[in-house]
Amino acid sequence: MREAGPTDAVDGAQPRAVVSPSSTTETAEVLRAAYEGGFRTVVRGGGSKLGLGNPPAGVDLVLSTERLGRVLEHAAGDLVVRVEAGVRLADLQAALAPAGQLLGLDPPEARATVGGVVAANASGPRRLRYGTVRDLLIGITVVLADGTVAHSGGKVVKNVAGYDLGKLFAGSLGTLGVIVEAIFRLHPAPAATAVATAEVAAPGQAGSAVRALLASALVPSAIELDWPGPDGPGTLTVLFEGIGPGVDAQAANTARLLADAGTPGARVLLDGEPGQGGEAGLGGGADRGGEATRAAAALGALPWEAGQLGVKVATGPSGLPGALATVWEVAAAHGLAARATAHAGTGVLRAGLDGGDATTLAAFVNGARERLAPAQAGLVVAEAPLEVKQGVDAWGPVGDALPLMRKVKQRFDPSGLLSPGRFVGGI
Amino acid sequence: MVDRQRLIERMRAVLGPGGVIAERNQLRTYECDGLAAFRVVPALVVLPETTEQVQGAVRVCHEEGVPFVARGSGTGLSGGALPVSDGVLIVLSRMRRILEIDYDDQRAVVEPGVINLWVTKEVAPRGYYYAPDPSSQLICSIGGNVAENSGGAHCLKYGFTTNHVTGLEIVLPDGDLVHLGGKAPDPPGYDLVGAFVGSEGTLGIATKVTLRLLRKPEAVRTLMAAFESADAAGDAVSKIIAAGIVPAAVEIMDALAMEAAEAAVHVHYPEGAGAVLIVELDGPEAECTHQFEEVERLCQEAGSTTIQIAEDDDQRALFWKGRKSAFAAVGRISPDYYVQDGVIPRTALGAVLREIADMAEERGLRVANVFHAGDGNLHPLVLYDGDVEGEEERAEELAAKILFACLALGGSITGEHGVGADKKKYMPKQFTADDLDVMQLLRCAFDPDGRCNPGKVFPTPRLCGETPGKRHVHPAEQPGLVEAV
Ligand SMILES: Cc1cc2nc3c(=O)[nH]c(=O)nc-3n(C[C@H](O)[C@H](O)[C@H](O)COP(=O)(O)OP(=O)(O)OC[C@H]3O[C@@H](n4cnc5c(N)ncnc54)[C@H](O)[C@@H]3O)c2cc1C
Ligand SMILES: Cc1cc2nc3c(=O)[nH]c(=O)nc-3n(C[C@H](O)[C@H](O)[C@H](O)COP(=O)(O)OP(=O)(O)OC[C@H]3O[C@@H](n4cnc5c(N)ncnc54)[C@H](O)[C@@H]3O)c2cc1C
Numbered sequence: 001m002r003e004a005g006p007t008d009a010v011d012g013a014q015p016r017a018v019v020s021p022s023s024t025t026e027t028a029e030v031l032r033a034a035y036e037g038g039f040r041t042v043v044r045g046g047g048s049k050l051g052l053g054n055p056p057a058g059v060d061l062v063l064s065t066e067r068l069g070r071v072l073e074h075a076a077g078d079l080v081v082r083v084e085a086g087v088r089l090a091d092l093q094a095a096l097a098p099a100g101q102l103l104g105l106d107p108p109e110a111r112a113t114v115g116g117v118v119a120a121n122a123s124g125p126r127r128l129r130y131g132t133v134r135d136l137l138i139g140i141t142v143v144l145a146d147g148t149v150a151h152s153g154g155k156v157v158k159n160v161a162g163y164d165l166g167k168l169f170a171g172s173l174g175t176l177g178v179i180v181e182a183i184f185r186l187h188p189a190p191a192a193t194a195v196a197t198a199e200v201a202a203p204g205q206a207g208s209a210v211r212a213l214l215a216s217a218l219v220p221s222a223i224e225l226d227w228p229g230p231d232g233p234g235t236l237t238v239l240f241e242g243i244g245p246g247v248d249a250q251a252a253n254t255a256r257l258l259a260d261a262g263t264p265g266a267r268v269l270l271d272g273e274p275g276q277g278g279e280a281g282l283g284g285g286a287d288r289g290g291e292a293t294r295a296a297a298a299l300g301a302l303p304w305e306a307g308q309l310g311v312k313v314a315t316g317p318s319g320l321p322g323a324l325a326t327v328w329e330v331a332a333a334h335g336l337a338a339r340a341t342a343h344a345g346t347g348v349l350r351a352g353l354d355g356g357d358a359t360t361l362a363a364f365v366n367g368a369r370e371r372l373a374p375a376q377a378g379l380v381v382a383e384a385p386l387e388v389k390q391g392v393d394a395w396g397p398v399g400d401a402l403p404l405m406r407k408v409k410q411r412f413d414p415s416g417l418l419s420p421g422r423f424v425g426g427i
Numbered sequence: 428m429v430d431r432q433r434l435i436e437r438m439r440a441v442l443g444p445g446g447v448i449a450e451r452n453q454l455r456t457y458e459c460d461g462l463a464a465f466r467v468v469p470a471l472v473v474l475p476e477t478t479e480q481v482q483g484a485v486r487v488c489h490e491e492g493v494p495f496v497a498r499g500s501g502t503g504l505s506g507g508a509l510p511v512s513d514g515v516l517i518v519l520s521r522m523r524r525i526l527e528i529d530y531d532d533q534r535a536v537v538e539p540g541v542i543n544l545w546v547t548k549e550v551a552p553r554g555y556y557y558a559p560d561p562s563s564q565l566i567c568s569i570g571g572n573v574a575e576n577s578g579g580a581h582c583l584k585y586g587f588t589t590n591h592v593t594g595l596e597i598v599l600p601d602g603d604l605v606h607l608g609g610k611a612p613d614p615p616g617y618d619l620v621g622a623f624v625g626s627e628g629t630l631g632i633a634t635k636v637t638l639r640l641l642r643k644p645e646a647v648r649t650l651m652a653a654f655e656s657a658d659a660a661g662d663a664v665s666k667i668i669a670a671g672i673v674p675a676a677v678e679i680m681d682a683l684a685m686e687a688a689e690a691a692v693h694v695h696y697p698e699g700a701g702a703v704l705i706v707e708l709d710g711p712e713a714e715c716t717h718q719f720e721e722v723e724r725l726c727q728e729a730g731s732t733t734i735q736i737a738e739d740d741d742q743r744a745l746f747w748k749g750r751k752s753a754f755a756a757v758g759r760i761s762p763d764y765y766v767q768d769g770v771i772p773r774t775a776l777g778a779v780l781r782e783i784a785d786m787a788e789e790r791g792l793r794v795a796n797v798f799h800a801g802d803g804n805l806h807p808l809v810l811y812d813g814d815v816e817g818e819e820e821r822a823e824e825l826a827a828k829i830l831f832a833c834l835a836l837g838g839s840i841t842g843e844h845g846v847g848a849d850k851k852k853y854m855p856k857q858f859t860a861d862d863l864d865v866m867q868l869l870r871c872a873f874d875p876d877g878r879c880n881p882g883k884v885f886p887t888p889r890l891c892g893e894t895p896g897k898r899h900v901h902p903a904e905q906p907g908l909v910e911a912v
Contacts, residue, residue: 077665077774078803100671121613132613134621135590142865150865151858156770158587158802158842160576160625161850161857162884163866167589167621176617188671211531215554217645219711246714314613318531346612347532380615398616401605405617407872412865424616 008062010042011055012386015062018044022067024141024149024180031178032147034061035417041145042419043174045116046088048109052120053173054394055386057421065115068180071095073155079186080138080155085115085179101186104130108302115179121171125222125239125300128345130187133170139183140166142176145413149180157185168408174419175427176412190221190241193292194251198258198266199233200225205263206236207321210344212261213238214317218250223345224299225320229337230328236263236344239296251292269295302383303339304352309361310383313372316347323377327351330368334360350382362391369396395424429491429513431470437491438473438515441483446521448472457516460501460508461563465848469496469510476521478596478604478634485632486602488515494878497628499540499568503575504766505847507627507883514881517632519570525549526635533640534593534610539570539633543577546638555640558585561843562751570633576625578843580676580750581707583801585641587843589624594637597623597630600874610637622869627845628880630873644709647675648719649737651746652726653700657681657796660704661776663729664800667706668773670725672718676707677801681780683760684753684795684808691756694749697733704731704800705746753797754808761793761810763819767826769833770842773803782832783807790821794829804842805833831856846884854886864889 004015021027034041039060044050065086073082076099083092089105089112096102106124107117116122118140123132130136139153142165152165169179200206206225213223221241227234238254240247248270255266271290304310315323324340327349331338337354353364361384369379381394398405402425409416409427421427438447448454449471458466470493475481488495494514501508510516522538525545529535530553535546543564546557560579561567567577573595578587585591594608608620623630654660660679667674680688680703685696696703706722708715726734737743757764771779780796787794787809795808807829811822830840830853840846840853854863863885871891873879881888 075772075774077669078772079668080772121618123613131586131590134618135586144865148861148865150862152862152866154839154857155837156772156803156839156842158578158582158770158799158804159839160587160843160845161839161841162846162854162862163869164576164589164621164625165866165869167618167624168869170621171613171618188673191671214533215530215642217554217642217711219644242711242714243717245717246711249713250711312613314611316532316534316611318529319611348612376609376611378611378615395615398614399606401607401616401619404599404605404619404872408617408619408869411868411872 004062010059010062011051011389013056013059015042015059017060018062018064020064020067024143027063027068027143027178027180028147028149030063031143031145035146035415038415038417040417040420043115043119043178045086045113045119046109046111048111048116051383053422054426055389055421056419063178065113072181074099075155076101080157080183081186082139082155082181082183083114084181085113087114088112089114089117096186097189100189102189103184104136104187105133106300108300114182118170118179118182119172119174125224125343127343128223129221134167136184137166137170137182138185140169140179141181142169142179144177145415145417153183155183173423175409175423177418192242192244192247193271193296194240194247195237195269195292195295196251196254196258196266197235197237197269197295198263200236200263201233203321203324206234206344207318209236209258209261209263210317210320212257213254214345216257218254218257220345222299222343225342225344227324227340229339230332237295237299239299301341302352303341303350304383306383307385308383309353309364309381309385309388311351311353311365311368312380312382313349313351313377314347315349315375315377317345318347319375319377320344320347320349322375323349323372326371327368330364330371334364334367336360336364358385358387358391361388365392398424429493434471434487434491434493437487438471438484441487442473442475442480446474446476446480448474457498457501457510457518460498460503460506462504462506462847462849465506465509467510467512469516470513472516472518474518474521478598481517481598481632481634482602482604484515484517485598485600488878489601494881496880497570497574497632499571500542500566502563502567503571503845503847504768505841505845505849507575507845507847509848511881519568519632522634529610530555532610535638535640537569537636537638539568539573539636541569543567543569543572550640554643556643557591557638558641559588559591562754569636569638573624573633573636574626574628575843575845578799578804580678580747580799583677583799584673584675589621591639592620592624592636593639595620595623595633596635598632598634600631600876600879608637627847627884629870629884631879646712646715647707647709647743648715649705649707649743649746650723650726650734652704652706652731652734653697654704654729654731655701657702657780658777659730660702661780661800663704663726663731664776665774666725666729667722670721672708672722674706674722674801675709676705677799678705678750679703679796679798679800680750680753681796683793684757684797687756687760687795688749688753690759691752692745692748694745700732705750750797757795757808757810761812763811763813765809765811765822765826767805767807767809767829768841768844769805769830769838771803771805771833771836771838773801775836776800776803779805779832779836783829786825786828790825792822792825799842802842803838848883851884851886854884
């Protein structure tokens with residue numbers, strides 16, 4: 001517990017105190033006291049994405065999970081791990097690596113904590129293979145606004161007893177309660193890595209290549225697209241992880257398939273001796289492998305810098321080329337440069353916008369949203385200067401389920417004390 | 428008490444005369460689901476054909492203060508679709524259209540009454556399938572799968588229903604229609620799709636379901652390895668997992684389960700085996716071939732007596748037929764049986780099997796074991812003869828004790844059949860009172876009047892009441908914050 005300083009501000013809102021409980025019980029005590037006092041609380045994990053969502057309506061207390069930092073139990077034989085929310089994802093991966101296992105989540109932020117990753121539903125390139133938080137989280141312990149501690153799920157992968165609160169809390173951005181513990185299912189770390197990569201000249205060409213890949217029997221871990229801007233080509237990178245002979249053959253087949261789909265000049269990157277590759281990008285980035293592992297580690301970087309405007313458009317694979325073209329058009333119309341990357345296999349596009357003042361950037365968000373809406377593609381602001389966020393809703397419309405979401409919030413946090421105003425529809 | 432005649436008339440106005448069943452004899456058809464030990468005749472059964480009719484029927488229930496229960500194919504094994512005597516049973520089996528298939532985005536949109544296997548049949552010619560494959564897949568509905576978060580043999584690698592549903596249209600208990608999720612990933616807002624899947628019909632009625640489709644793997648390899656005991660088979664599974672292999676499916680059947688299945692489908696299990704292990708790998712050809720050799724070697728290392736490899740799809744189908752018919756086949760070796768569903772951490776397999784055997788022996792009962800060994804989901808089948816005085820009670824008691832053993836090992840009271848009416852009494856053994864109360868907050872958000880499948884899942888229904896309003900203390904009036912916390 002200490003008084004808050006200017007660096008503790010959350011999106012412009014200045015808290016008065018920062019408190020760092022070191023256990024579930026302490027977290028519950030802090031929240032109960034905050035509840036009784038009517039203090040508005042924002043949770044902070046690694047603080048890497050505290051700017052996510054709308055600026056809070058106000059904050060009195062920052063609850064930091066920095067002292068909830070223990071890996072509680074790694075049941076290697078069961079491929080399950082139980083961790084406290086403040087454990088950094090990179091540290092967790094490092095703890096799992098000796099057993100040849102990993103948690104299949106690879107968001108770009110190195111500082112991210114387990115709690116933050118769950119609360120923000122963070123993901124990375126390998127979501128194509130492992131899914132997202134909702135697919136890997138099998139148990140959760142949360143503390144509600146009034147200090148009530150609750151668990152759901154458990155230590156077993158298969159479990160349908162009771163409601164799945166883990167799903168509800170994944171992506172809830174600290175608005176329903178504080179995540180104090182999470183239990184995940186794990187995967188064996190792959191022994192080898194291979195990559196196929198090709199230049200693509202236009203969004204439509206990338207789209208055809210991705211369609212052909214997805215329709216094939218190949219099993220990539222990731223299909224990533226990197227496009228610095230509309231004036232040059234983009235790069236499509238297809239990642240394979242598994243055992244040596246398997247991944248090398250798949251990468252070679254991918255190169256052929258890309259050529260057949262009208263994408264010439266595909267290159268295959270191999271690590272050399274099978275077994276040399278590591279779980280780079282997931283296991284703490286040790287430089288163990290050759291070309292393929294290095295290429296894999298470079299995947300998934302965000303196309304924006306801190307302080308720029310970064311948006312995320314989730315369309316599904318078939319909508320991606322259209323969404324990319326739309327983002328470029330609207331950016332050009334506002335005189336902005338747009339760099340894009342995409343998890344092309346799942347259809348999640350991210351774009352960083354450069355140039356222009358806050359008004360222009362806000363106009364871009366609203367304009368792009370409007371153009372994308374008919375294609376059922378939502379645009380979410382993932383990073384933005386405060387002035388931009390003051391002019392737009394970070395989330396955009398969420399449809400006819402909003403009243404129901406409000407009711408959920410109302411039940412879990414009736415006094416509206418947790419991250420007020422940050423979430424969809426002002427929740 | 429509601430005026431039944433009035434209810435019938437209002438329902439007929441919504442559904443037409445053919446959509447309402449009110450005659451006692453016909454109502455009895457619906458008195459139970461796959462768990463026949465619980466029976467209740469509903470006041471009324473309605474058979475909507477459209478979302479609008481579901482909405483209309485639910486709205487009538489809401490206005491008349493009548494509880495309702497959804498029913499798909501009625502194959503549930505926990506009494507989830509058990510009717511309420513003064514309530515309406517809403518049967519979704521006439522909503523059976525596959526509405527849309529989108530191969531590019533690998534999604535299908537279906538009505539809730541669509542049978543699980545129909546989805547795969549529909550998309551198989553194009554090389555796709557729907558992954559969750561409960562043994563009941565020939566008859567159970569997608570709506571029922573969503574409600575139960577059903578699993579199947581191939582869920583070890585590919586996940587359960589919840590990992591394959593990306594969107595839902597649901598009718599809320601007050602008749603409102605909402606759309607959750609959709610085809611695209613990461614919809615903003617709370618993951619209410621995730622909250623709804625597995626909620627056992629207590630949060631509303633699903634009227635449209637968006638499913639993920641998967642591309643058929645390039646190669647599939649299946650083997651059946653015999654062992655002296657289920658324990659030894661479990662050991663082989665541990666070795667396979669420790670080698671970093673994630674099989675598509677890993678199933679174990681013990682001697683008694685084999686005996687039953689053999690009588691039913693003639694799989695030709697090896698003579699004298701104490702257990703068989705079925706391992707299926709799928710994926711890219713090169714990887715599959717390599718890992719399959721390793722699996723074979725690991726089975727031998729663990730002491731497998733014989734290993735049979737499926738030569739073709741027919742033989743593979745036979746291996747699976749033996750496994751998938753095991754529940755029903757047990758009827759051939761015992762007049763009555765109780766299907767239990769519990770979960771343990773996979774590594775505790777040997778321990779729990781020994782405990783089950785001891786407990787069964789103490790009570791003079793036989794237990795046939797069938798399990799999804801990869802994820803620790805056990806299905807002990809407790810055999811008994813209802814005509815023998817006291818045997819049914821002993822069987823029930825044993826079934827309960829098996830669950831407690833699972834819990835003691837850090838497991839769960841249900842891995843896929845759900846809590847329903849059957850296991851709600853055990854929920855307090857797995858969860859604290861606070862856990863259950865917090866789960867009910869979700870229930871209250873969806874169904875504040877508790878009219879949607881009441882009496883299931885939770886031992887004591889919570890009265891939702893008014894949600895407390897904003898608190899009055901304003902932070903500005905609290906200068907001593909730092910000291911207060
Ligand atoms: C709109 C949006 C878009 C995103 N886009 C991407 C993307 O494209 N790629 C990607 O990899 N990631 C993305 N993320 C995820 C995010 O960027 C981070 O990876 C992750 O949040 C970092 O964790 P942290 O520990 O630094 O969290 P912090 O930055 O400290 O916190 C993040 C949020 O989670 C809450 N929080 C933190 N810990 C807890 C806890 N224990 N309990 C409850 N709430 C908590 C905070 O209040 C805050 O709202 C996105 C998230 C959102 C919401
Ligand atoms: C021989 C046999 C083998 C089985 N094997 C497996 C197995 O391997 N794995 C497994 O997981 N299960 C298995 N089951 C159990 C059962 O088949 C599943 O639970 C299945 O999902 C139930 O589907 P149903 O359509 O029969 O649902 P029902 O039994 O009709 O209903 C089940 C629950 O779903 C609710 N419900 C139904 N439709 C809807 C809807 N549209 N919206 C909201 N709620 C709804 C009901 O209210 C009820 O609570 C097996 C059952 C049998 C008889």
